[in-house]
Amino acid sequence: MTEIIEGVVLKSSDYQEHSKILQVFSKEHGLLGIYLRGASNYKSPNFALAQPISHAFFTIRYTEGLSSSFKGEMINAFQNLKLDFTKNIYVYHLFELLMRNLQQHESHPDLYELLIKTLYILENNKEMRLLKLLTIYFEMQLLYHLGVGPVVSECVVCGERTNIANFDIPHGGFVCLNHLDKSQKRYSISTLELLYKLQNNTFEEIVALSTDVKNEVLKDLREIMTNFYLYHLNMTTNAVKYFEKS
Ligand SMILES: [Zn+2]
Structure with missing residues (x-):
């Protein structure tokens, strides 16, 4: 069964020829590994979704291990954040803390909401x-x-x-x-x-x-x-x- 989840991409790695494996901090399931098909092809709509800091909906097949997805919908690409070297350092610092300290599949709705609010403020503020x-x-x-x-x-x-x-x-x-x-x-x-x-x-x-x-x-x-x-x-x-x- 598929479900739609909302999340922020914390990390993205190449997988096979055209796909990527994403580490996503999701609202519903906390940290989650997602195999996203077609994400390495820049012509694919999944290309932008797979970039770290992207905030998006993903249609996934949820499993205990690696979930899989073939499509999603961008909520906010956080373009300013992605292009700002200094902001990147701070944001990736937070992402690393999340990935290293939280358990996979354990939801933290308050922390998720705080991350989204933080990203929105940093996107729009110098x-x-x-x-x-x-x-x-x-x-x-x-x-x-x-x-x-x-x-x-x-x-x-x-x-x-x-x-x-x-x-x-x-x-x-x-x-x-x-x-x-x-x-x-x-x-x-x-x-x-x-x-x-x-x-x-x-x-x-x-x-x-x-x-x-x-x-x-x-x-x-x-x-x-x-x-x-x-x-x-x-x-x-x-x-x-x-x-x-x-
Ligand atoms: Zn004392």
Whole structure:
């Protein structure tokens, strides 16, 4: 039986002479491998569908292994995103995190919706600050989905809600003055406040406040996110080296 699914192409590899195997993050089934016929032929309508970042409907025959598809319909090609080298680095960074951390066939509707909203904003916006902040926001939401999200409402050791003194990466969250580890780098109040907002504010609120975020705070958050993934999930992506330089 065939079904129509909605998804974003995260990765595309050549398969046999004319086809491709896509790694798709779908609304219905989460991560999904799809064998798409005719996708290597640039005259085929499937050619554009098979490009990473394409957001499309796919008519598939769903199986536990590799699903197959022969047609689809583009929802948004995200042409600006595809052609922008810098945006590509950030978007592929998020795609890699999804592919390496989520299980196949496990749906994450909230995360899917967040990815779509993020891609739409990045497609239509040139502001670097927003690009950086939304990437961090997405990374943080992914951590909560994976059950390893940072504790940013109280001291992770004692539950104290006042006298928050730092964000401690090995401990996985805020620490109060009593549990401050002096060997750890000390982050500013502005950085701690924004971490709290990244957990508690809506996506739309984060977009709205992005213009007021200072560069030092963004830099701190980038460092925190990179080191948090490294420490708690033992992973990094190729983009991280670029982030350090930019
Ligand atoms: Zn404490």
